[in-house]
Amino acid sequence: MSDPAGNGTEQSLGQLVASATAEMSALVHDEIALAKAQLRQDVKKAGVSGGAFSAAGAVLIFSLPMLSFALAYGIHAWSGWHLSVCFLLSFAANVLVAGLLALIGVVFAKKAKKGKGPQKTVASAKQTAAVLGNAKPHPRGVIAGSPAGAAIGSVKEEVRAVGRSTA
Template identity: 55%
Template sequence: MSAADDGRSLGQLVASATTELSALVHDEIALAKAEIRQDVKRGAIGSGALIVAAVLVLFSLPVLSFAAAYGIHNLGLGLAWSFLIVGGAFIVLAALLGLAAKVVLKRIEPPRKTIASAKESAAVLSSVKPHPRAVTDGADARRGVDMDKPAAVTRS
């Protein structure tokens, strides 16, 4: 005990400790909220930058496609064949990306730990029996409301 606590009763000390613990919990919650707000702000800025980058790449694809097709045409191939080569290259690239996505998606597994924990919790809770409640004559004893009669609606 500190010198300031010498003259205080046990009840006052418990009340003081409870108040300080409550303040500590509130401060921790406020800190967590501030950190989450900061992370959300960073995430929004990063997402916005990623969206702008994706739009710029999307807009650049037709320009680069035409440049590639006309570049192939300048090598002496017909214009139609040049565009077919560029289009075919895009189809091959899309097929390769699709295969890569398929391989990655096949590696996704169900959340085994969560499923096991949920099954364990369900097994524990299935053996729990609710406490029998006292049967009343239709009145809610806590609020003094008769549940058999419709409640009056008050408007403010």
């Protein structure tokens, strides 16, 4: 097999193993980085959910007094109903707004819970490990009546041919 740098020199078995080990390490690091990125997406969705719940609480707490008074007096001026009924309608409108914000929070919480980002990466890593675990080395045939060195030489020729065909 030729050197990736293009020097035309052959690599030793140790260099090939070192190269394979380095590439395997890079693959593992890349899969860990992918898992982190997918986990960040799920955490972001959970953050949006928490923010929507917080907004619902803030709307309910801080806007009720002012909005209730303004809405109640507006309903009273428009309809002429008793002031207590107008205040109840004002409160119902504020509860409706808070309920809609809470519903948005529930939707985003379900999306964050369904997010299977890291699970996909773990499954991919397991699949890669299974493929590598089932990989078998190329059978090295020994020609009858020839020394083992001749068989190794023919294997080197096969490796060079495969290297040229995949390049």
